[in-house]
Amino acid sequence: MTPIRVVSLLAASVLLGCASNPPVQPGASSTSQFDGAVYGGETTELEKPTPGAEVYRAFYQGGSGFVSVSSVRETVEEMATKHCDRKGKRARPLQETTSKGPHVLGNFPRVEWLFECTDPISSNSSDSPAIDKLGQIERLKRLLDNGALTQQEYEREKAKILAAP
Numbered sequence: 001m002t003p004i005r006v007v008s009l010l011a012a013s014v015l016l017g018c019a020s021n022p023p024v025q026p027g028a029s030s031t032s033q034f035d036g037a038v039y040g041g042e043t044t045e046l047e048k049p050t051p052g053a054e055v056y057r058a059f060y061q062g063g064s065g066f067v068s069v070s071s072v073r074e075t076v077e078e079m080a081t082k083h084c085d086r087k088g089k090r091a092r093p094l095q096e097t098t099s100k101g102p103h104v105l106g107n108f109p110r111v112e113w114l115f116e117c118t119d120p121i122s123s124n125s126s127d128s129p130a131i132d133k134l135g136q137i138e139r140l141k142r143l144l145d146n147g148a149l150t151q152q153e154y155e156r157e158k159a160k161i162l163a164a165p
Contacts, residue, residue, distance in 0.1 A: 021075075024083040027055035027114050034097050039107040041097040044146045046139050049094050050116060056083060059112040065103040070153045072109045073098070084117035092118045093139065098148045136161045 022033070034041045049055055058079040062072045073096075080091035092115060099110040137158055144154040 021060050021079075024056050024058045024079055027057045030057050032057070032097065033059045033061070033110065033112055034099075039099060041099050041110065041112070042146065042148060043095060043097045044143055044148055045095055046093050046142060050092075050118065053116040053118070055094065055114050055116050056080070057112065057114055058083070060110070062103075062109040065105065065108055067103075067109050068153075069098055069103075069109045069111065070149070070157065072111045076111045076113050080113055080115045084115075087117050088120075089117035090120050091115050096143065096148065098143075133161050133164070 058076050060072050060075045060079065062068075077091070077093075080093065084091040093113050094116060095114040097110075097112045099107060101107075103109050140149065140154055140157050140161070143149040144151065149157070
């Protein structure tokens, strides 16, 4: 194989292996990254939107098929959290679309959230952290039931939630 061919193949693999991370966008004026994609995704409704609240869209695609869907989901969650933190609010996921395997060339793990920013839970209530943890676990269970998470991913994420202060 000639050196030019090797360099060309390396350049192509670098370009194809790049992660996709568009900025958080308003949900009403943006389109899903899954719309028109060769490889579709599975959508899970997590919560009903609050009437009148602005909905946002966050999307992330792993840089290869060796990235787990759960790590891509963590990135999307971080994007939503940072977006809402800047507003002094917390992210409340409404809908999640996740790529379906097999995750091979052209179908890298992808996750898209529709979410809204809500007022933080009052720190006056001693039940607030428990209620928030319960909500997070319920969301994970819905993802497990819809096949977006494996049992192992569910157990790992649940353990993280329960271990958090």
